[in-house]
Amino acid sequence: MKDRILAKTDLASFLDRLLKRYRVVAPVDQGEYSLFRPLQRGEEVCLDYLKPARSAKEVFFPQNEDLFYFIEQTQKCVEPESIEKETVLFGVRPCDLKGIEAQDRLFLAGAFQDSYYQNRRKHTILIGLGCESPEASCFCHNFDIDPRGSTVADLFCVPIDNGFYYVSVQSKQGEALAGDLQEAGAEHAQALEETKRRPLKFSAERIPLEELPGALADRFDDPLWEEIAMRCLGCSTCTFVCPTCHCFDITDETHRGVGRRVRTWDSCAAPKFTLHASGHNPRTSNIQRMRQRILHKFSFFKDNQGVISCTGCGRCVAACPVNLDIREVLSELLATKT
Amino acid sequence: MSDCETRLRQVAAELLSSGQAARVIGYGPGTLPERTRPVFLTKPEETIVLVYNEHCRNNLVSYLMRVKEEGKSAIVCRPNDVRTLVSLIQEQQIEREQVHVITFTAKNADSNGAQDAAKPALFDTLIETEVEFPPAAQAELELFIDKPGDARWEAFKAEMEKCIRCYACRNACPMCYCSECFVERSVPRWVGEGSDVSDTMVFHITRAMHLAGRCGECNACVEACPMNVDLKLINRKINSDLLELFGHRAGVDPEAPAALATFDPNDYNDFIK
Numbered sequence: 001m002k003d004r005i006l007a008k009t010d011l012a013s014f015l016d017r018l019l020k021r022y023r024v025v026a027p028v029d030q031g032e033y034s035l036f037r038p039l040q041r042g043e044e045v046c047l048d049y050l051k052p053a054r055s056a057k058e059v060f061f062p063q064n065e066d067l068f069y070f071i072e073q074t075q076k077c078v079e080p081e082s083i084e085k086e087t088v089l090f091g092v093r094p095c096d097l098k099g100i101e102a103q104d105r106l107f108l109a110g111a112f113q114d115s116y117y118q119n120r121r122k123h124t125i126l127i128g129l130g131c132e133s134p135e136a137s138c139f140c141h142n143f144d145i146d147p148r149g150s151t152v153a154d155l156f157c158v159p160i161d162n163g164f165y166y167v168s169v170q171s172k173q174g175e176a177l178a179g180d181l182q183e184a185g186a187e188h189a190q191a192l193e194e195t196k197r198r199p200l201k202f203s204a205e206r207i208p209l210e211e212l213p214g215a216l217a218d219r220f221d222d223p224l225w226e227e228i229a230m231r232c233l234g235c236s237t238c239t240f241v242c243p244t245c246h247c248f249d250i251t252d253e254t255h256r257g258v259g260r261r262v263r264t265w266d267s268c269a270a271p272k273f274t275l276h277a278s279g280h281n282p283r284t285s286n287i288q289r290m291r292q293r294i295l296h297k298f299s300f301f302k303d304n305q306g307v308i309s310c311t312g313c314g315r316c317v318a319a320c321p322v323n324l325d326i327r328e329v330l331s332e333l334l335a336t337k338t
Numbered sequence: 339m340s341d342c343e344t345r346l347r348q349v350a351a352e353l354l355s356s357g358q359a360a361r362v363i364g365y366g367p368g369t370l371p372e373r374t375r376p377v378f379l380t381k382p383e384e385t386i387v388l389v390y391n392e393h394c395r396n397n398l399v400s401y402l403m404r405v406k407e408e409g410k411s412a413i414v415c416r417p418n419d420v421r422t423l424v425s426l427i428q429e430q431q432i433e434r435e436q437v438h439v440i441t442f443t444a445k446n447a448d449s450n451g452a453q454d455a456a457k458p459a460l461f462d463t464l465i466e467t468e469v470e471f472p473p474a475a476q477a478e479l480e481l482f483i484d485k486p487g488d489a490r491w492e493a494f495k496a497e498m499e500k501c502i503r504c505y506a507c508r509n510a511c512p513m514c515y516c517s518e519c520f521v522e523r524s525v526p527r528w529v530g531e532g533s534d535v536s537d538t539m540v541f542h543i544t545r546a547m548h549l550a551g552r553c554g555e556c557n558a559c560v561e562a563c564p565m566n567v568d569l570k571l572i573n574r575k576i577n578s579d580l581l582e583l584f585g586h587r588a589g590v591d592p593e594a595p596a597a598l599a600t601f602d603p604n605d606y607n608d609f610i611k
Binding site: 030033064137234240241249267318 | 369370373374375376377395400500502503504505506508509510524530533534562563565
């Protein structure tokens with residue numbers, strides 16, 4: 001499989017060619033931020049913002065998903081329509097690719113596969129995009145992520161000098177997309193190496209996350225949790241913008257003899273997240289919910305799925321209405337460990 | 339550091355060291371450029387972190403309702419935040435004696451003051467400042483109102499489609515203090531979960547009606563929203579209707595009764611045919 005190059009000025013026409021055969025989803029300008037949206041034309045792609053305001057997870061795990069329908073008259077259940085067209089998802093940063101990897105482990109690995117996630121995931125080809133410089137909120141350097149490469153993607157584009165992307169072809173599916181692009185020459189490979197050698201400046205020091213499980217183990221009743229949770233509003237912003245958060249609720253919606261079972265995003269930060277049918281709620285305080293959130297993402301998920309449920313994308317840091325900064329929380333938990 | 343910040347830190351430190359206040363709720367520097375964050379201080383030496391600048395978003399008044407411990411809370415309020423505090427006192431959610439209100443007045447206040455008249459309705463400490471939180475342009479609101487019905491609905495719907503139902507707006511709002519919000523009830527379920535735009539509209543319209551006559555236009559909801567939904571439009575429209583119909587603005591007069599909780603024989607009744 002030969003690597004390719006693509007001029008930045010040719011990006012729109014490359015996407016137009018893909019649009020002839022595929023549904024193409026890419027970052028699209030929404031006014032003050034971009035979001036992953038289906039393209040009508042290649043020129044709609046917007047890379048003005050480092051990454052879209054919400055992660056790529058909504059392509060495979062949408063906020064609202066109809067699981068099935070049920071009809072009163074016929075007493076039958078109806079499956080949702082199956083996917084007709086393959087999707088190309090373009091412009092996924094390494095932090096979001098790592099998020100996809102984490103969600104793959106949750107939804108696909110193990111004895112039970114989530115068929116809804118699986119269906120969207122297997123019909124999607126991923127084109128990753130390397131970062132040129134981090135934002136103030138970025139902290140992917142904590143998570144074994146290379147901002148300029150990822151094997152999760154079928155194609156991976158790194159911006160190199162002279163207005164080009166170096167396109168690494170990493171799978172057969174990727175090769176099918178990139179076949180009409182110019183092959184990369186030795187000078188391009190060298191430009192790639194030079195680019196990768198340039199250091200990236202992050203605004204915060206690396207946090208020794210490997211020490212975290214030990215630090216958290218003894219701290220369940222530590223008063224520090226109250227301090228951490230003090231400014232938290234208990235909304236779901238951090239959960240919804242996060243590439244790895246995956247909790248959901250399932251409800252039935254009915255209207256005039258037709259019903260649907262729908263899965264929607266939920267958040268452990270929400271007060272009624274753990275409300276039982278009995279009326280008992282094991283987590284009634286913000287402190288308990290905040291503690292659970294941190295422990296789940298940075299300890300329990302690692303135990304269960306093998307990776308930390310965080311990719312350092314920093315969206316939660318940027319989006320939190322009260323600037324609750326997870327980097328600071330983790331550092332505090334580590335700093336004063338007994 | 340500005341004069342107003344020097345004064346603010348002085349006042350806060352004195353309140354704590356003299357024991358007049360058990361805590362100070364204010365703004366401190368954020369971890370990102372152009373951000374501040376709520377801070378909760380109990381020791382005089384901690385007051386060195388206090389800031390007051392145009393990056394102060396969040397209405398800190400909602401934190402007053404969380405305080406369970408004894409002792410007065412000193413609170414840093416932007417001018418329109420004071421309006422929400424006045425409303426909460428009128429609604430008997432906060433006791434006046436429990437708070438020491440530190441707020442700000444424009445250095446060269448005029449009668450059209452961007453900060454809602456020169457003197458706030460309530461204060462214990464008033465500090466002069468050049469920091470302004472200008473209200474959104476009236477022109478913007480008029481654009482929304484002047485649209486004919488269908489176009490206004492489309493404009494409203496376009497904003498609603500951005501909403502992801504994170505409830506940051508509701509949780510940031512001091513006037514939303516119900517122990518159980520109507521969206522949290524599942525039997526009966528008033529609103530569907532998820533971001534279906536029809537359900538989202540029900541949430542925002544209902545919340546706006548619950549805020550009618552109570553919204554202090556502090557802008558905390560707009561600032562909290564991660565998707566930049568323009569919540570000002572609907573709240574300000576309702577507020578302007580209330581001013582027209584009842585001559586009432588929330589939180590500017592501690593003596594004025596709540597418009598929608600009071601019967602006045604002079605209330606308009608043109609709708610009775």
